[in-house]
Amino acid sequence: MTNGFRCISVLEPELIGFLHMRRTRVDKVNAELVTLTYGTIVAQLCQDYDSNYQDVNKQLDKMGYNIGMRLIEDFLAKSGVGRCANFRETADMIAKVGFKIFLNVTPTVTNWTSDNTQFSLIFEENPLADFVELPDDGRAQDELWFSNILCGVLRGSLEMVQMQIEAHFVSDVLRGDDTTEMRVSLVRYIEDEMPPEEE
């Protein structure tokens, strides 16, 4: 908790005050309950799709997308933050406020491309993956992205605030990699479209 504050200091100082207040206001859920529930869902999906991990990844992403579309509202209500000026700010907001509120972790934003449209989130800890071992069938290690739901959540929630993005994991400690890294790329800003005129 304490070093959370240090990270946040790059954002506006009011934010710190708000996070302080927030701690008493937000209902929390036991972390291990989340971990176990999520693990069970993934295990069930693996069973449902007969260990076709591509399909499991796809389904997790889809579930995340549906969650994200509604979670953004929760995020805006809880955080009370305003519009981000650019994609860099958005990235910081996701990592330092979004992940902090919902998973109580602060992934590191890094590896920006020079045009500021792609970045990586490095997860030092990932509550979804505590106590997890991937199935030992020789394929899960190469095919399953265990935390893929997070990609969907980002995609869904950013779409609701006019950003079309693409997100995928590039490495995961569960697979034996050194880090857990998610790559996020901005596809385009969605322009407001006039609703089709009724005739």
Add this chain to the structure above:
Amino acid sequence: MAERMAKELATEGKESEDEEVRETTFFRLESLGYRVGQGLAERFARDRPRFTDNLDVIKFLCKDLWTVLFKKQVDNLKTNHRGVYVLTDSAFRPFGRMSMAVRSEAISMAQAYLWFPCGIIRGALANLGINTTVQAETSDLPGATFQIKTLQPRP
């Protein structure tokens, strides 16, 4: 987030109000809960002294596990001392923010949110050595009652 996940699963199945769909959704949520319950029991009963009897286990469920799950204890526990326990939670957390224009509609929608906890209870108790059936109902939001019947092992 866990609440949202459960919600996500619940709504996925609710697209059609077909009885059969309802049945499979129930089965699915219940068995997911069962596995979570098993894990929770294993995790949180590890460091406590051995249970003396079934009532002790149920008390553990009402106090410790309920706090893990819902940040509060069960409000009322009744038993007939022959293997039936009735747990009443007068402010069931998942129902805390639910509302609906028509009351009866709210209650039938809320029913789906009880299945996952039912599975959790059954799974936790199974792991602590009691085979049960669990039924839950709500007649007055945000309260909920869970009826636990222990199954006697066949001689």
